[in-house]
Amino acid sequence: MFCDQVSLILTAGSGGNGCISFRREKYVPRGGPDGGDGGHGGSIVIKVNSNLNSLFHLCKKKxxxxxxxxxxxxxNKAGRVGEDLVLEVPQGTLLYNEETNELIKDxxxxxEAMIFMKGGKGGFGNAHFVSSIRQAPKFAEQGETGASLTVRLEMRLVAEIGIIGLPSVGKSTLISRITDAKPKIADYPFTTLIPxxxxxxxxxxxxxKNETFVVADIPGLIEGAHKGKGLGDEFLRHISRTAFLIHVLDCQSNDLFRDYKIILNELMAYDPVLxxxxxxxxINKIDTLDSKNRGKTIEDFNKFLKLNLKSKAPQVLAISAVTGDGLKDLIHLSWKASQKFRQASLAATVSNQAVKSDYKIFRPHLDKISQAFEILKEQEGFRVKGKRIEQIADMSDFANKEALARIDDIFKKMGILKELKKIGAKVGDKIMIGDKLTQFRG
Ligand SMILES: Nc1nc2c(ncn2[C@@H]2O[C@H](COP(=O)(O)OP(=O)(O)OP(=O)(O)O)[C@@H](O)[C@H]2O)c(=O)[nH]1
Ligand SMILES: [Mg+2]
Known part of the structure; x- marks a missing residue:
């Protein structure tokens, strides 16, 4: 089964709870608090592995x-940090937020790796909350809940080899012979309209068995394509990341060298690097020539290339996309070229691996998060919204009196208390923060 699209529910690990504990030693009747902090939850990391060419390994689970x-x-023993979950994807994978359809990353x-969802923060143990006015805190923070998101991964095949040439030379016939693609083929120019x-x-x-490479067949180019003639040259961008080009000529042409130059000029006008x-x-369609003409055509063309391009003359193969003549050699040469390209791009990106600053973080729980808040009047009481206050509420045990007293302190510090009073909150009114519920204590 070929799997090139998958929708997954990803959840970062929640943080571990902080511990509530007091030292109990033989001759120390009332030891101080010694509850350790919980460990941070594991993150969801997405990493590119260019040896993969499908999303099959992720399709088995939702x-x-x-x-x-x-x-x-x-x-004071800290909890162990949760392990990151690394999901490997093939090169050329697009990551979308399934709920909003927004593209998150290409x-x-x-x-290349991305810490996509950072794990929840571990809760502080009660030892953390000792202060001059609170010497024996009987509360600890709970671990922060790991973020969850439904995403869609889409694999876009990245062609390693591009097939180019004038219209009707047999580019689509070739791709249909060497791959499972089923393009439209016809004896009129511009049959192919999209790659x-x-x-x-x-x-x-x-x-x-597991050796594969990806080929792209693009619409035919003509002289002046860079000025918009024919179908133009815009679709050349689809082969801008290829390693290698197969340039197809039709042996029935009366000037192979001219045909060859036209395409070269158009490539040059589009992008000299390409x-x-x-x-x-x-040279395709050699089934239409008898063996004598076949040899002569190839020989003449090679002579011409050598004369004009000298050491830069490309290698030439004669094939028939219809009978399959010469295709095995073409495939093996292409495979070697794609291998060489993969190794070169691998070498170029090894150093990338060490550069952590390249990582992008989707939801940075552990970074400074916004203290901003807003208060909404609801049918029953008030809802306090804001990243930091919701994080604190998520990490607090609302059944613990001292933890609630800390929330009251934070309300005061952040200015939430003042704001609640201003909009008319009275003692006993319901206060909702995230999925936690409490009462206004004034
Ligand atoms: N005899 C012979 N005919 C071929 C061969 N390859 C392609 N053809 C024919 O050439 C015509 C054009 O083939 P396509 O594969 O559509 O050519 P294309 O290069 O993709 O053309 P565009 O998409 O228009 O640029 C069709 O009629 C094919 O059957 C071949 O090796 N031998
Ligand atoms: Mg075609």
Whole structure:
């Protein structure tokens, strides 16, 4: 089964609870608090692995949750940090927020990683809350709940090899022979209007089972394409990331060298870097020539290339996309080129791995978060909204009197108390923060 799209529910690990504990030693009747902090929850990390070419390994399960942080313990022992959950995706994967359909990230580079959802904060143990006025706190923070989000991963095949050439030379016929793509083929120019993408499975050509590479066939180019002639040259962007180009010529043409130059000029006008990409020239439709003419056509063309381009002359192969002649050689040369390209891009990105600052964080719980809040009057009481206050409420045990007293302190410090009074809150009114409920204590 080929799986190129998957919708998943990702949840970061919740933080571990802080511990409530007091030292109990033989000759110390009332020891101080010694409850340790909970560990942070594991994060959800998304990482590119260019050896993958499907999302199949993620399709088997719907929910992915990172490990929770462990609770703190007595003797000021901190809880263990939860392990990150690393989801590997193929190069060229798009990450969307499934709920809003917003594109979050385009994973382009091998080994690129993103801490997508940071794990919940571990709760402080009661030892943390000792102060001059509170010497024996009988409360601790609970671990922060890990964030959860439904996402969609879409794999966009990134072609390693592009097939280019004038209209009707047989580009689509070629891709239909070497991959599972089923493009439209016809004997009139501009049959292909949008690029076709196909996967070459090397096992069909004497290679190993899991060896594959991706090929793109794009609409035919003509002279002046860069000025908008024919279908223009805009779709060349689809092959701008390719490693290698297969340049197809039609042996029935009366000037192969001219055809070759037209395409080269158009590539140059579009992007000189693309024009310098390694090329393999294939002369197609050789089934239409008898063996004598076949040899002569190839020989003449090679002579011409050598004369004009000298050492820069590309390698030339003769094929028939219809009978399959020469295709095995073409596939093996292409495979070698794509391998070389992968190794080069791997080497170029190894250093990236160490650069942590490249990581982007989707929901930075552990960073400074906004103290801003707003208060909404609801049918029964008031709702206090705000990132920081919701985080504190999430981490507080509302059944513990001392924890509630701390909330009151925080209300005072953040100015929430003042605001509640201003809009008419009275003692006993319901106060909602996130999914926690309490009463206004004035
Ligand atoms: N005899 C012969 N005909 C071929 C061969 N390859 C392609 N053709 C024919 O050439 C015509 C054009 O083929 P396509 O594959 O549609 O050509 P294309 O390069 O994709 O053309 P555009 O999409 O218009 O740019 C069709 O009629 C094919 O059957 C071949 O190897 N031998
Ligand atoms: Mg075509």
């Amino acid at each position: 929910k992915y949750t990172a490990e929770f942080g462990y609770p703190g313990a007595r003797f 994973f382009v580079t091998n080994n 076709n993408i196909g996967v070459v499975e090397m096992s069909r050509w004497g290679g190993e 024009a310098l990409r390694p090329q393999l020239v294939v």
